[in-house]
Amino acid sequence: PESGEGKAKAERMFSLMDGFLKNDPISLQKDILDHVEYTVARSRFSFDDFEAYQAVSHSVRDRLIERWHDTHAYFKRKDPKRLYFFSLEFLMGRSLSNSVINLGVRDQYADALNQLGFEFEVLAEQEGDAAQGNGGLARLSACQMDSLATMDFPAWGYGLRYQYGLFRQVILDGFQHEQPDYWLNFGNPWEIERIHVSYAVKFYGTVEEQDLNGGKRKVWVPGEMVEAVAYDNPIPGYGTRNTINLRLWAAKPSDLYDMESYGTGDYINAVINRQKAETISSVLYPDDRSYQGKELRLKQQYFFVSASVQDIIRRFKDSLNDFNQFPEKVALQLNDTHPSLAIPEVMRVLVDEEFLSWKQAWDIVCKIFSCTTHTVVPEGLEKIPVDLLGSVLPRHLQIIFDINFSFMEELKKHFGLDFNRLSQMSIVEEGAVKSIRMANLSIVCCHTVNGVSRVHLDILKTKVFKDFYELWPQKFHYKTNGVTQRRWLVVSNPGLCGLISKWLGTDAWIRDMDLLMGLRDHAGDAELQQEWKMVRRINKIRLAEFIDAMTGMMVSPDAMFDVQIKRIHEYKRQLLNILGIIYRYDCIKNMKESDRRKVVPRVCIIGGKAAPGYDMAKKIIKLCHAVGETINNDSDIDDLLKLVFIPDFNVSVAELVIPGSDLSQHISTAGHEASGTGSMKFLMNGCLLLATADGATIEIIEEIGEDNMFLFGAKVHEVPKLREKAENHRVALQFARVLSQICLGWYVMATLAMRITSNLSVTLLKGVVTSIS
Ligand code: T68
Known part of the structure; x- marks a missing residue:
């Protein structure tokens, strides 16, 4: 404030501030001990590793909040166009190491803790893994948040705060069993509950017509209302103060709506029914490819979309109230079709609640939305049965029908009465079960449709969305996926990270990966190679200890570690890997002693979760264990070959396995992996690839050359033949x-x-x- 009471108050507040939190060892120790005493409520003279982790996390969170407030204040003043990223899944993994590294206080914390008698690494391992997603798509969302923050974007992530993340995988007698991941059991210091940031989300009911200024308007009278409460997760950029927000919504019963049910006299049942509202954000669907048209899934999608859109419109109206300027202030990126209900929702709000004309609203929608697709096969495209959508979201169904009507008219003008084409491109699929094709809805309304690798875009253009590409070639683009080196090198492989910075003479590569090219000048240096080997060896010893702890199997770090870790899928061909292992076993068994001496001992490591209803994937896990049982207990083979299945694969496990791998497998049938991101993580840790020419690997081959990898198998165009x-x-x-x-x-x-x-x-x-x- 320039003057008056506001100014006086601001000055008083400012004078009370002790500057920013300090990061010298004494200040850090004091902050940590204060949190032990007042947040964790343990005595500072007696607390264990987990309590120390909690206290440390809270002290880091304080530092995050400072920057997060500054970021909000800065962007509120500047009021730039904001980028909103909508995703139903984020696989964040652990946060402590990542946060202190991005804040630039990792070493200060390590020193401070040392003096208190604790080891930073040990405390970091106390943290649970935040698994609010399935696989590649969800981890990509997390990597993108890190990059957006680091690259100083005024970005926001929006999603759902599941109470149960991806199931925990337990192996019993070689079979996968699923156990619930109630990850909030031990508290989550990285989130900030915003009880005052909440919105009512409507479901069911009917649509009525009311008179408005001589015309008619549609009014949705809901049959159920649930409250969405915001949980904010600050995401710090590296080497910048920019700290963006990942806002996840939790479902709570709505006070507004529920009051009548208490009048019936059945108080207990009224309370029990009220609690049911929370089921909307209770559990993450564990399928990473199939869509089942389930009501709860639809409600999850709309719930997070509706709350986010309300939040965005409120923020917009705080600074401007002219919706013509909305596209100058808002860009909305949809991660796959899961959040595509945002499109009819924005139409609904603009037309029914802000009273814009249909045309005005449509112009805005076409300017603000863009989407990324992660799917290769048409069967993977999301469809919602019309009956279900009409019952849960009656007004949205009308809006989708109206959008489709205009689209069909446009198509007729463009292609004439080509009914085959019209029915293929229609947003509404006719048939035994009439459904809404969410991908078609997205393509019609988004200005940009994004593929995740070059070959993925080719497949979209020539197969999956061929008709749409012919109509709107300018909409189709690709941005090959990437991963953040902050997590996949700096956090997970400190040894290699130090080595790279030493040989490059700078750590600027942590923000700019292209600088790694500079290592080429030293590639032949024997000293660098020796150091590199040492780093790898330490990582392999760490991995061998982890395998022992998880499976009870002792493996030698002298062996080659040959790794395939990812979701279990037929197209990812873990089965091919296992058949290869059986073949290798057979060869070794039939070898002469003199030949055996030439064999490089190999530990084959497989890890990954199968969707609970995916029978074949679960059988592959069982097969892997059965084959391992035979090979690992064959004294004739000894250490020449071992097969290990690492249970409960997740982000933290990946952080440990990748730096210790010599060879990694990315062997999907060509044309099936939209991009694949695992290969990039292995590569940046100096691991060799055994791969097929699929997804992003095709571009990797061009970057690193065929000579630097083991490439095999049919090409994308050969597979159909x-x-x-x-x-x-x-x-x-x-x-x-x-x-x-x-x-x-x-x-x-x-x-x-x-x-x-x-x-x-x-x-x-x-x-x-x-x-x-
Ligand atoms: C993955 N997709 C792609 N989907 O398979 C992978 N699907 O090639 C790509 O690298 C990655 O996305 C990032 O672009 C997925 O992970 C899902 O997880 C998913 C989840 C729910 C419904 C459908």
């Missing part, structure tokens, strides 16, 4: 089998008939027939 050939072969075999069965059948019957007529007397036969009857 091979499939056809295999299918023809299969049909021919089947035909031959049936034919031989028929022939065999005739042969057997004829022989029997001959035997019977020649060897048995008619009297005997009659006797048999009579006795049977």
Whole structure:
């Protein structure tokens, strides 16, 4: 404030501030001990590692909050166009190490803790893994948040705060069992509950028409209302004060809506029913590819979208109230089609609540939305049954029908009455179950449709969205996925990180990966190679200890570690890897002693979760254990070959496994992996790739050269022909089998008939027939 009471108050507040929190060892120790005493409520003379972790996290959180407040104040003043990233999944993993590194206070904390008798690394391992997502898509969201913060974007992430994250995988007798991940059990110091930031989200009910200024307007009268409460997670950038916000919504019962139900006299049931509202944000769906048209999933999608849109519009109205300027202030990026209900929601709010004309609202929508797709196969595209959508979100269904009507008219003008094309491109799919194609809705309304690698875009253009590409070629783009080196090198491989900075003479590569090119000048240096080997060895020893702790298996760090860690899927071909291991085992068994001495001992490591309903993936896990059982207990093979399945694969496990790997496998059938990001993490840790030319690997090959990797298998364009050939072969075999069965059948019957007529007397036969009857 320039003057008056506001100014006086601000000055008083400012004078009370002790500057920013300090990061010298004494100040850090004091802050940590204060949190032990007052936040964790333990005595500062007696607390264990976990309590120390809690106190340290809270002191880091204080520092995050300072920057986070400054970031908000700065962007409120500047009021730039903001980037809103909507995703139903974020795989954040642990936060402590990442936060202190990005804040630039890692060493200060380590020193301060040392003097208190604690080791930073040990405390960091006390933290649970935040697994609010399934796989690549969700981890990409987390990496993107880190990059947006580091690159000083005025960005916000929006999502859902699940009470149960991705299930914990427990292996019993080689089979996967799923256990709930109630990750909030031990508290979550990284989030800030904002009880005053909450919105009512509506469901069900009917749409009524009311008169408005001589015209009609639609009013949605809901049948249920749930409150969305914000939980903010500050995301610090590296080497900048920019600290952005990841706002996740939790469902709570709505006071506004519920009051009537208390009048019925059934107080206990009224309270119990009220609690049911919380189920909306209770559990993450554990499927990473299939869509089942489930009501709860639809409610989750709309719940987070509605709260986020209300939040964005409130922020916009705080500074401006002219919706013509909305596209200058708001960009909305949809992560896959999961948040695509945001499109009809923005239309609804603008038309029904802000009273803009349909045309005005539509112009705005077309300017603000863009989306990324992570899917390769058409079967992977999300569809919502019309009946379900109409019941849960009646007004949205009307809006989608209206959008589709205009779109169909536009198509007719463009392509004429090509009914085949019209029905393929329509947002509404006719058929036994009429449904809404969420991808088509997104493409129609977004100005940009983003693929996640070059070949992925090619597949979108030529197959999955061929018709749309012909209509709007300018909409289709790709940005090949990336991963953040902050987490996948600096946090997870401090040894290699120090080595790189030493040889480059700078740590600027932590913000600018291209600088790693400078290492080429030293690649032949024997000293660097020696140091590199040492770093790898230490990481392998750490990994071997972890394997021992998780599985009870002792593996030698002298062996080659050959790793495949990712979700279990048929297209990712863990099965091919296992068949390869069986083959290798067989070869070794049949080798002469002299040849055996030439074999490089190998530890094959596989890890990953199977969706609970994905039977084949679960069988692959069982097979892996069964094969391991045989190989690992064969004294004849000894250390030449081992097979380890690492249970409960997650972000923290990946951080430990990747730096200790020599070889990693990315062997999906070409044309099936939209991008793949694991390979990038292994590569930046100096691990070799055994890979097929799929997804982002195709671009990696161009970067690093075929000579620097083990490439095999069919190319994307060869796969359909091979499939056809295999299918023809299969049909021919089947035909031959049936034919031989028929022939065999005739042969057997004829022989029997001959035997019977020649060897048995008619009297005997009659006797048999009579006795049977
Ligand atoms: C992955 N997709 C791609 N989906 O498979 C991978 N799906 O190639 C790509 O690198 C990565 O996205 C990032 O672009 C997924 O991870 C899901 O997890 C998912 C979740 C729910 C529903 C559908």
